[in-house]
Amino acid sequence: xxxxxxxxxxxxxxxxxxxxxxxxxxxxxxxxxxxxxxxxxxxxxxxxxxxxxxxxxxxxxxxxxxxxxxxxxxxxxxxxxxxxxxxxxxxxxxxxxxxxxxxxxxxxxxxxxxxxxxxxxxxxxxxxxxxxxxxxxxxxxxxxxxxxxxxxxxxxxxxxxxxxxxxxxxxxxxxxxxxxxxxxxxxxxxxxxxxxxxxxxxxxxxxxxxxxxxxxxxxxxxxxxxxxxxxxxxxxxxxxxxxxxxxxxxxxxxxxxxxxxxxxxxxxxxxxxxxxxxxxxxxxxxxxxxxxxxxxxxxxxxxxxxxxxxxxxxxxxxx
Amino acid sequence: xxxxxxxxxxxxxxxxxxxxxxxxxxxxxxxxxxxxxxxxxxxxxxxxxxxxxxxxxxxxxxxxxxxxxxxxxxxx
Numbered sequence: 001x002x003x004x005x006x007x008x009x010x011x012x013x014x015x016x017x018x019x020x021x022x023x024x025x026x027x028x029x030x031x032x033x034x035x036x037x038x039x040x041x042x043x044x045x046x047x048x049x050x051x052x053x054x055x056x057x058x059x060x061x062x063x064x065x066x067x068x069x070x071x072x073x074x075x076x077x078x079x080x081x082x083x084x085x086x087x088x089x090x091x092x093x094x095x096x097x098x099x100x101x102x103x104x105x106x107x108x109x110x111x112x113x114x115x116x117x118x119x120x121x122x123x124x125x126x127x128x129x130x131x132x133x134x135x136x137x138x139x140x141x142x143x144x145x146x147x148x149x150x151x152x153x154x155x156x157x158x159x160x161x162x163x164x165x166x167x168x169x170x171x172x173x174x175x176x177x178x179x180x181x182x183x184x185x186x187x188x189x190x191x192x193x194x195x196x197x198x199x200x201x202x203x204x205x206x207x208x209x210x211x212x213x214x215x216x217x218x219x220x221x222x223x224x225x226x227x228x229x230x231x232x233x234x235x236x237x238x239x240x241x242x243x244x245x246x247x248x249x250x251x252x253x254x255x256x257x258x259x260x261x262x263x264x265x266x267x268x269x270x271x272x273x274x275x276x277x278x279x280x281x282x283x284x285x286x287x288x289x290x291x292x293x294x295x296x297x298x299x300x301x302x303x304x305x306x307x308x309x310x311x312x313x314x315x316x317x318x319x
Numbered sequence: 320x321x322x323x324x325x326x327x328x329x330x331x332x333x334x335x336x337x338x339x340x341x342x343x344x345x346x347x348x349x350x351x352x353x354x355x356x357x358x359x360x361x362x363x364x365x366x367x368x369x370x371x372x373x374x375x376x377x378x379x380x381x382x383x384x385x386x387x388x389x390x391x392x393x394x395x
Binding site for chain 1: 328
């Protein structure tokens, strides 16, 4: 359907078939329409089911569990809740106040931006289920292990003092109006809010993807991205860290890189570095934790993504 | 007169919520006192983690996202 639309618009109306420009435009039209439609659809359906969890609910779920099961719950919930980084601070304080261990909280903060149901649907439709499963399982593992590793450093000493003093009020019980009309209003609100937040990442991501797709020769991409050795993966991570995009926005770029023959581990590491680590989020988190913990957090993630990339590249023949 | 507080750390949705309440109040001619709460400790003190939240006369009536216009009309 999206391919037909792009064919018609770019090739029939535009008449630029068979050129690099045509290829790039075709990719752009197809991916922008496909991603925006999927995005809207998934968020609307989740909203209609009221399946989008609020942080208050997440906190209640996690606090009632024993240590190990809290870890798995936190990572799992992090994956199904598309929180924007603006909720990171209240979430962090709310978790700390509920007595949830810092490692569990950090696991949640790692998983949340990297994986969400919208990204999973888009990733699967753009690249395929196998890569999606790999991305999700690896992401969850990195988040889970991250909690354990960071805890070893006793991160409590780097939490700002005022955080420990905050006493949270009884979670407000707001009875949701469950009529279909109210659900529809709520779902539309969610669509507006989330699509309004990430549409620009989608446009930029698809734009960059389209340029590479149309104008950059495959052998050049592979030469720059390297053959998948440890150094090239390190470079991918280091380039990805300062860049930031929503998980959905980076997918078209990953799609093109894979298509041009960049090794799977390098692409995974790059995607994760772009989505999980960002300066804006660091600056927001700085309100609740001190620099050493932020540096440790970033350092662990960069190292973990590097290991992920190198491992998958060396497994290439097996997979 | 109703005392309404909008809880939010200054995100775009919080400003939108504030404006919406002002608008609806003006349209209905309802007398309200509107306050913006930006201090994170106070926000969490109301048990609200997903902003913006709305508090009317000390009771939390809404949390997370801009409320629908009809909802706001119901409050006033």
